[in-house]
Amino acid sequence: MTLPRTVDAENVEAKLADGVLTVSVPKTEAAKPRRIEITA
Incomplete structure (x- = not known):
């Protein structure tokens, strides 16, 4: 699977619980x- 460059590939996690895969x-x-504060 190809991931975009904006993804931190070193910290991807996957968990399987009760038949549900969470990535x-x-x-x-x-x-x-x-956030950049703008003062007048």
């Missing part, structure tokens, strides 16, 4: 949104 694919810090 967590975190974003890299650079891809996360930032």
